[in-house]
Amino acid sequence: xxxxxxxxxxxxxxxxxxxxxxxxxxxxxxxxxxxxxxxxxxxxxxxxxxxxxxxxxxxxxxxxxxxxxxxxxxxxxxxxxxxxxxxxxxxxxxxxxxxxxxxxxxxxxxxxxxxxxxxxxxxxxx
Amino acid sequence: xxxxxxxxxxxxxxxxxxxxxxxxxxxxxxxxxxxxxxxxxxxxxxxxxxxxxxxxxxxxxxxxxxxxxxxxxxxxxxxxxxxxxxxxxxxxxxxxxxxxxxxxxxxxxxxxxxxxxxxxxxxxxxxxxxxxxxxxxxxxxxxxxxxxxxxxxxxxxxxxxxxxxxxxxxxxxxxxxxxxxxxxxxxxxxxxxxxxxxxxxxxxxxxxxxxxxxxxxxxxxxxxxxxxxxxxxxxxxxxxxxxxxxxxxxxxxxxxxxxxxxxxxxxxxxxxxxxxxxxxxxxxxxxxxxxxxxxxxxxxxxxxxxxxxxxxxxxxxxxxxxxxxxxxxxxxxxxxxxxxxxxxxxxxxxxxxxxxxxxxxxxxxxxxxxxxxxxxxxxxxxxxxxxxxxxxxxxxxxxxxxxxxxxxxxxxxxxxxxxxxxxxxxxxxxxxxxxxxxxxxxxxxxxxxxxxxxxxxxxxxxxxxxxxxxxxxxxxxxxxxxxxxxxxxxxxxxxxxxxxxxxxxxxxxxxxxxxxxxxxxxxxxxxxxxxxxxxxxxxxxxxxxxxxxxxxxxx
Numbered sequence: 001x002x003x004x005x006x007x008x009x010x011x012x013x014x015x016x017x018x019x020x021x022x023x024x025x026x027x028x029x030x031x032x033x034x035x036x037x038x039x040x041x042x043x044x045x046x047x048x049x050x051x052x053x054x055x056x057x058x059x060x061x062x063x064x065x066x067x068x069x070x071x072x073x074x075x076x077x078x079x080x081x082x083x084x085x086x087x088x089x090x091x092x093x094x095x096x097x098x099x100x101x102x103x104x105x106x107x108x109x110x111x112x113x114x115x116x117x118x119x120x121x122x123x124x125x126x
Numbered sequence: 127x128x129x130x131x132x133x134x135x136x137x138x139x140x141x142x143x144x145x146x147x148x149x150x151x152x153x154x155x156x157x158x159x160x161x162x163x164x165x166x167x168x169x170x171x172x173x174x175x176x177x178x179x180x181x182x183x184x185x186x187x188x189x190x191x192x193x194x195x196x197x198x199x200x201x202x203x204x205x206x207x208x209x210x211x212x213x214x215x216x217x218x219x220x221x222x223x224x225x226x227x228x229x230x231x232x233x234x235x236x237x238x239x240x241x242x243x244x245x246x247x248x249x250x251x252x253x254x255x256x257x258x259x260x261x262x263x264x265x266x267x268x269x270x271x272x273x274x275x276x277x278x279x280x281x282x283x284x285x286x287x288x289x290x291x292x293x294x295x296x297x298x299x300x301x302x303x304x305x306x307x308x309x310x311x312x313x314x315x316x317x318x319x320x321x322x323x324x325x326x327x328x329x330x331x332x333x334x335x336x337x338x339x340x341x342x343x344x345x346x347x348x349x350x351x352x353x354x355x356x357x358x359x360x361x362x363x364x365x366x367x368x369x370x371x372x373x374x375x376x377x378x379x380x381x382x383x384x385x386x387x388x389x390x391x392x393x394x395x396x397x398x399x400x401x402x403x404x405x406x407x408x409x410x411x412x413x414x415x416x417x418x419x420x421x422x423x424x425x426x427x428x429x430x431x432x433x434x435x436x437x438x439x440x441x442x443x444x445x446x447x448x449x450x451x452x453x454x455x456x457x458x459x460x461x462x463x464x465x466x467x468x469x470x471x472x473x474x475x476x477x478x479x480x481x482x483x484x485x486x487x488x489x490x491x492x493x494x495x496x497x498x499x500x501x502x503x504x505x506x507x508x509x510x511x512x513x514x515x516x517x518x519x520x521x522x523x524x525x526x527x528x529x530x531x532x533x534x535x536x537x538x539x540x541x542x543x544x545x546x547x548x549x550x551x552x553x554x555x556x557x558x559x560x561x562x563x564x565x566x567x568x569x570x571x572x573x574x575x576x577x578x579x580x581x582x583x584x585x586x587x588x589x590x591x592x593x594x595x596x597x598x599x600x601x602x603x604x605x606x607x608x609x610x611x612x613x614x615x616x617x618x619x620x621x622x623x624x625x626x627x628x629x630x631x632x633x634x635x636x637x638x639x640x641x642x643x644x645x646x647x648x649x650x651x652x653x654x655x656x657x658x659x660x661x662x663x664x665x666x667x668x669x670x671x672x673x674x675x676x677x678x679x680x681x
Contacts, residue, residue: 010146012243016153023160054142083145105149105185108156 001025002047002119007037007063008081009055013104017050020108034058038066041073048118050111053082053093061096068097077118081106141192144254145185150247151218152181154240162237170228173221177244180214180221184251187214215255218248219398252401253313293412295340296320300330300356301374302348310343310374310399317405327351336365340415341408343395346375346382354386361390368418370411439469439497446500449507451476457552458485459674461648464667465616471667472499472543473614474507480519483553486510487673488525490545490589491564491614495667502541506533522547522560526589526597530562533590542590546612548582550604550675557610558601563588565618568634569602570609570641579638582610607643610673611651616666623660632658648672 004026008014018028029044031037034055041049049067053060060080067073079100080093090101100114155178159171190196222245229237297319301307304325311321324330327344328351334342342360346353353373361367370392375383383394392414393407443466454460460477472492479485490506492499506529513519517528525547535542544563551558559567559582566581586597604610618633636654640647651670656662 012150012247013153016150016157020157020160083142083149104145105152105181 001027002115003027003029003044004115005029005031005037005040005044005046005049007031007034007049007055007060008052009033010052013052017106024112034060034063037063041067041076042070045073046076047122048115049076049078050115051078051080051098053080053089061092064093064096064098075122077122079111079114079118137192141188144188144192144251147247147251147254148181148185148188151244151251152178152185154244154247155181158237158240158244166232166234167228170225170232173225173228177218177221177225180217184214184218215248215252216398216400219245219252222248223398249309252399253316255401293409293416294318294320295408295412295415296322296338297341297343297408298322298324298330298333298339299343300324300327300348300353301343301345302326303345306345306397313399313401313404314408317408319408327353327356330356331359334360334366334369336368339369341392341411342369342371344371344373346373346386354382354389357386357389357391370415372407372411442497442500443469446470446474446504449474449476449504451478454485458550459646459676460487460671461646462669462671463648463652464669465664466667467495467616467664470497470500471495471669472503472541473616473667473669474503475612475669475671476507476511477671477673478511480513480549483551484520485550485552486519486548487550487610487612487671488545488547489564489612489614489669489671490543491616491667491669492541492543493588494541498539499541502533502538502543506543520549521599522549522558523584523586523597523599526560526562526586527595530589530591530595530597531593534593535590538590542588544615545589548610548612550673555604555675556601557582557604558599560584560586560597560599562586562595562597563591565613565615565630567613568611568637569604570611570637571605572607572641572643577638577641579634581634604675606675608675609641609647610675611637611670612673613670614667616664616668617655617670619666620655620659621665622658628658644674644676646672646674 004021006014006018006021006028008017008030009032014030014032018030022028029040029046031040035057037049037051037055038058040046051060051064055063058066060082064078064080067076067078077099078097079102080090080096080098081102081104082089082093083104093101099118102111102114155174159174159178162170162174222241225241226238226245229235229241294317297314299307299310299314299321300323301310302325307323307325311323314321322333322339324333327348330342331351344353344356351359353375357371357373360369360371367390371390373383373386373391373394374397375394376397386394392411395404395407450462450464451460453462454477456479462475464471464473464475466473472495473489475489477485477487488510490503492503509515509529509532510525515525515528515532517524519525526545529545533543544561546559546561546564546567548557548559548567550556557569561567561583563586564583566583569580569582571578571580580602582600582602584598584600587595589595618628618630620628622628637647637651640650640654648670655664655668
């Protein structure tokens with residue numbers, strides 16, 4: 001089971017996703033904005049990050065860019081979560097350095113699949 | 127181009143706004159379904175599934191409508207084809223309410239919070255839909271709202287353009303449930319209304335004055351004074367009964383609602399509210415009230431001016447009456463009666479002793495009645511009374527000629543008149559007379575035990591019609607006991623209830639038959655006229671003079 005950092009400013013989204021992922025046995029870390037996300041990533045080195053893109057202070061794209069620029073954290077896979085279902089959003093997220101992309105509302109099984117895929121490919125790299 | 131870009135940006139923003147609560151609805155319904163123990167009743171799981179289903183449907187709908195790559199035409203057709211979807215959110219609200227009640231009953235407090243999250247997400251989605259979906263689809267509004275959003279905190283948000291065109295009012299929401307009350311108040315405020323709330327009908331009754339509110343929104347089921355009690359109380363109050371009341375009730379109170387409408391409620395709304403219906407009901411209710419209020423104001427103004435006019439007319443009528451002579455009791459006995467057809471009539475008459483031996487008797491009838499006719503008849507009578515005509519008042523034809531020249535119709539509002547003028551010489555017992563366009567006077571005499579009536583007329587033209595008109599005199603001898611009747615055509619031109627007309631002959635016959643020596647026939651004649659007419663009012667002015675010559679034998 002993995003340690004997942006959830007960077008999400010909306011309390012209800014945070015509550016839902018964390019509860020559902022915990023039920024599947026994952027350990028969930030929470031960050032409520034981009035700044036906290038950066039700090040927790042560096043301090044806790046989670047296995048994977050779920051990143052909401054519209055965040056206060058530093059947005060998800062910028063946070064992702066900084067995580068990927070930091071050699072210490074660059075290897076942590078990031079899945080972008082956005083309410084925008086547009087192809088352009090996905091492109092933007094990948095440009096910033098996200099490894100995968102999913103839209104809200106979250107289809108949990110689809111997201112779990114993506115999480116597992118990222119975790120496996122991250123393991124493979126190591 | 128600018129518009130297209132604005133619209134794209136706006137749609138993307140709206141979509142995001144709407145999807146946030148939807149995500150909560152979908153997410154929590156899934157979460158609850160996962161976490162809930164299988165021992166919970168099937169209906170619980172079914173409700174959750176329904177919420178999830180409606181949430182998904184709504185999401186698809188929003189993606190369709192606010193797809194910025196779609197043309198307006200495509201958008202419109204998806205809007206039309208998915209009319210059901212608007213209902214989805216209200217369905218979610220009602221399922222969430224049902225679930226809440228169920229878990230409280232099952233004593234599962236740990237579930238209440240999550241269900242509450244679904245409920246409030248659905249409510250905020252409702253108000254967002256109202257704010258965005260309905261308003262933003264019209265082209266000019268899209269543009270202005272997109273601009274407003276761009277320019278930071280927008281004033282336009284507070285008062286959406288579409289709202290400005292509908293009726294806004296002061297609304298009092300009466301509901302014992304604070305959540306319902308606040309929800310409804312917030313929605314109505316978003317629509318631009320001024321909203322007040324009250325937690326009980328009894329408390330509300332203290333706040334209501336005739337002008338304080340335009341609409342009262344009242345929950346039917348309340349502790350203490352119920353919505354129906356409240357409705358009945360208000361309708362009993364003459365001061366407050368005009369305030370429209372819309373009752374709010376759950377779906378299953380159908381019979382109660384019918385009862386409410388019968389008791390005078392303006393309309394009803396069922397919970398959960400359909401935002402479109404709410405807006406439409408409130409709008410039409412306000413429109414009706416404003417029209418009624420306007421009508422009421424106009425009526426009040428009319429009534430006021432009517433009262434003022436009526437007051438002036440009364441004063442005029444009093445003056446006209448004051449011009450009528452008192453019954454004459456010196457030498458000749460004269461009694462008279464006037465029934466004006468409206469408040470002011472066009473008939474006028476009089477008599478007076480010109481000198482010791484000559485009594486003049488006159489009656490004029492202006493064509494038409496009403497204020498104008500009364501003014502003219504009054505001035506003519508005053509001229510005759512004051513002898514202010516350049517003519518000999520003992521010469522009837524000369525008087526009519528002088529009146530003809532003094533009151534030409536082209537200088538008197540196109541009014542002409544008919545007249546009968548007579549002079550009784552008490553020394554010679556001769557009555558000389560002249561008439562212009564007027565019905566004959568009737569001389570009723572007893573000759574050899576039979577009563578005969580003689581019409582007295584000189585067949586002159588109407589007075590004031592033509593300056594060249596000529597009038598002539600005629601005379602007759604008066605015997606002791608003779609009666610003379612001078613009247614206007616209104617006395618005999620009477621339409622009977624069956625539609626036929628009473629004629630001069632009918633009057634002549636009655637006057638002849640009712641003759642009693644030394645006694646007045648005025649009352650019987652008036653009774654006859656009323657009987658002929660069938661009702662108390664007449665179409666034309668009715669004026670009648672009766673002169674009884676009670677002559678002493680010449681000594």
